[in-house]
Amino acid sequence: MSKGTLFDKVWDLHAVTTLPSGQTQLFIGLHLIHEVTSPQAFAMLRDLNLQVMFPERTVATVDHIVPTENQARPFADNLAEDMIVALENNTQTNDIRFFNVGSGSQGIVHVIAPEQGLTQPGMTIACGDSHTSTHGAFGAISFGIGTSQVRDVLATQTLSLEKLKVRRIEVNGDLAPGVYAKDVILHIIRTLGAKGGAGYAYEYAGSTIEAMSMEERMTLCNMSIEGGARCGYVNPDQVTYDYLRDRKFAPTGDTFTQAIDWWESLRSDANAEYDDAVVFDAKDIAPTVTWGISPDQAIGVDEAIPALASFTKDEQALIQEAYTYMDLDPGQPMLGTPIDVCFIGSCTNGRLSDLREAAKVAQGRQVAQGIKAFVVSGSEQVKQQAEAEGLDKIFLNAGFEWREPGCSMCLAMNPDKLQGRQISASSSNRNFKGRQGSASGRTLLMSPAMVALAAINGKVSDVRQLA
Ligand SMILES: CC(C)[C@H](C(=O)O)[C@@H](O)C(=O)O
Ligand code: SF4
Numbered sequence: 001m002s003k004g005t006l007f008d009k010v011w012d013l014h015a016v017t018t019l020p021s022g023q024t025q026l027f028i029g030l031h032l033i034h035e036v037t038s039p040q041a042f043a044m045l046r047d048l049n050l051q052v053m054f055p056e057r058t059v060a061t062v063d064h065i066v067p068t069e070n071q072a073r074p075f076a077d078n079l080a081e082d083m084i085v086a087l088e089n090n091t092q093t094n095d096i097r098f099f100n101v102g103s104g105s106q107g108i109v110h111v112i113a114p115e116q117g118l119t120q121p122g123m124t125i126a127c128g129d130s131h132t133s134t135h136g137a138f139g140a141i142s143f144g145i146g147t148s149q150v151r152d153v154l155a156t157q158t159l160s161l162e163k164l165k166v167r168r169i170e171v172n173g174d175l176a177p178g179v180y181a182k183d184v185i186l187h188i189i190r191t192l193g194a195k196g197g198a199g200y201a202y203e204y205a206g207s208t209i210e211a212m213s214m215e216e217r218m219t220l221c222n223m224s225i226e227g228g229a230r231c232g233y234v235n236p237d238q239v240t241y242d243y244l245r246d247r248k249f250a251p252t253g254d255t256f257t258q259a260i261d262w263w264e265s266l267r268s269d270a271n272a273e274y275d276d277a278v279v280f281d282a283k284d285i286a287p288t289v290t291w292g293i294s295p296d297q298a299i300g301v302d303e304a305i306p307a308l309a310s311f312t313k314d315e316q317a318l319i320q321e322a323y324t325y326m327d328l329d330p331g332q333p334m335l336g337t338p339i340d341v342c343f344i345g346s347c348t349n350g351r352l353s354d355l356r357e358a359a360k361v362a363q364g365r366q367v368a369q370g371i372k373a374f375v376v377s378g379s380e381q382v383k384q385q386a387e388a389e390g391l392d393k394i395f396l397n398a399g400f401e402w403r404e405p406g407c408s409m410c411l412a413m414n415p416d417k418l419q420g421r422q423i424s425a426s427s428s429n430r431n432f433k434g435r436q437g438s439a440s441g442r443t444l445l446m447s448p449a450m451v452a453l454a455a456i457n458g459k460v461s462d463v464r465q466l467a
Contacts (some may be wrong), residue, residue: 001407004168004272006235007201009265010141014124015156017277029056029123031153033107034097035083036064036413037128041150047399050155052094056322058377059118060098063108064413068376068403069103078206080414094154098424107379107405110134110347114218115381117203117247121263126153131347131429133224136233137217138240139266145229164230165199170206173282179463180215180357182223182349182427182447184208186288186298187281189227197229198277203268203426204234208282214243222348223429226295235267240355272296275344287405287463289334290431290445292322297431301450305332325433328419328443329427334460337444340422342373343436344448346410349427350378354448355386358427361452361466367399368458372400376408400455412437425454 002008016025038060047054052058059086075081084101091098099105099112106112110131113119119135124134125142128150135142149159153363171184189196202224209217217234224232234240241260244250251259264316269429286300297319299306307330311319323329330335342357343434344350367373375395376402378381385404387394392402410428416435418424424443431443453461 002273002275004269005166005203005274006139006233006266006268007141007164007203008165010122010124011163012126013122017158021160024164025158026124026161027158028126028153029057030113030118030125031157032113032125032127032129032132033058033060033150034109035062035087037082037147038090040147040283041084041096041128041154042086044148044151045154048155052096053157055095056185058096058154059113060087060096061106061109061112062087062101063106064407064411066101066404066416068405068406068408068416070406074147074267076314077331088228098399103385104380107377107382108347108350108407110218110222111382115139116380117244120244120250120259121240122266126159130225131222133229133231134222134347136217136221136224136231137214138244139233139236139263140256141231141233144225153280164201166203167197167200167229167276167278168203168205168274169278169280171204171208171280171282172206173208174211175208176464177467178287178449178462179282179285179451180447181212181219183285183288184282184386185220185223185227186290186295186445189223189296190288190298191280192227192278194212194226194294195228197209197224197227200229200324202229202232203274206279209234210237212239213353214353216238217454218351219348219354223295225357226429236263268436283398287367287447287450289460290443291326291328291334292319293325293431293433294318294322295429295431295445296447297322299334301334301446301460303334305330305334307331335462338426339444339454339459340421341409341418342367342371342451343376343409343424343426343428344451345376345378345408346428347378347407348383348429349448350376352382352385354427355382355391356389357446358452359391361449362400363394363454364397365398365441365456367455371416371455371458373399373455374403376416377405379405398456410438411435417441425451425460429449
């Protein structure tokens with residue numbers, strides 16, 4: 001059993017009681033909700049005649065279903081319109097803060113909570129969304145929950161949960177130019193497996209992680225769930241505090257100084273005990289791309305698609321399925337794989353620094369003939385900041401489309417969809433079959449800079465060649 005880690009400390013501070021089942025009843029400091037997983041939860045609450053216990057601890061936004069082209073109301077898609085109306089009504093009736101489209105603060109839930117300063121170290125955070133692990137970048141314990149648990153949090157501000165084990169994942173050294181946080185997490189998942197983190201919280205540590213900005217740490221923690229870990233976190237440090245200072249919902253003045261002392265006390269102790277530990281070397285990490293239908297089916301961009309024999313017997317059926325679905329053969333190089341669509345955005349890589357890195361690649365170049373390439377900011381704030389820096393012009397001049405914020409083609413619950421067998425280069429986090437809106441569509445995950453270069457060349461390319 002782990003001891004003295006941030007995870008242990010935050011867990012213990014929020015434990016209300018041990019339930020007869022052996023589970024912990026855990027107090028949830030911040031509850032984030034969106035339009036997809038909240039309507040039924042509110043309906044159940046109404047059926048049970050229950051109130052929202054702490055409306056001020058719940059914050060809502062709308063992200064999955066929003067169109068990124070024409071956002072005029074009512075939305076063209078009736079179902080999308082119904083979902084936003086339901087959220088408008090539920091938040092209004094229950095006195096819940098709602099960052100609606102056009103408020104200046106709307107965006108993907110995992111992008112807006114940090115930028116508003118809502119996400120803070122030492123918190124427990126829950127949201128009916130698997131990528132809630134993102135918020136762990138701040139040293140919070142944050143996890144995705146299902147709709148019935150959303151109901152539980154609304155009604156009681158608590159959840160009954162099994163305590164997780166803690167695996168320390170240390171990454172040391174400098175990342176090579178063209179290698180990003182996205183590559184680090186794809187490399188970790190490729191090594192430990194898409195289910196390798198089952199039952200664990202991942203604590204990311206080491207000099208590579210310490211050198212990362214908050215936005216990079218969010219990219220890293222975001223995909224913990226793709227590695228099977230329910231949550232992932234980084235111990236808070238000066239980088240965290242500098243990011244939080246002066247954000248709208250962060251503590252101010254003396255309270256902020258006091259908060260830093262408290263946050264510091266939550267860091268994992270030097271002699272903390274872990275259930276498992278793994279060490280990586282930054283110099284082994286290349287720009288990484290997925291070739292298959294699971295995020296762990298990933299390789300360095302200059303590698304060839306692995307042979308069936310390099311996998312265990314248990315893994316081989318899924319690998320075979322991946323070759324067939326993707327129409328890619330073992331031994332084939334990834335470099336040069338033609339693509340149709342390029343998507344830059346999502347809660348993994350839709351923040352300002354992501355757009356900046358992609359814009360550096362796009363600047364002065366042109367999207368290849370026949371390629372559809374589009375950029376979707378993670379939030380209204382990101383979009384506005386990007387425009388203030390002229391990033392929109394760089395993308396537009398290069399032939400990219402510049403859209404309104406939302407989840408967009410990460411999941412394609414809005415009009416942004418692949419068609420037929422189209423293959424995308426995508427800065428998102430899931431390459432599951434049919435993930436991007438076409439039942440037979442194909443997805444290659446990579447960093448935003450790599451997506452931008454794929455758009456320019458019309459094929460999978462190595463961003464290090466620009467360095
Ligand atoms: C719609 C939502 C429940 C889902 C999730 O939980 O992750 C989505 O955000 C996703 O990325 O697949
Ligand atoms: S951007 Fe994608 S992964 Fe993130 S919350 Fe939206 S649909 Fe889920």
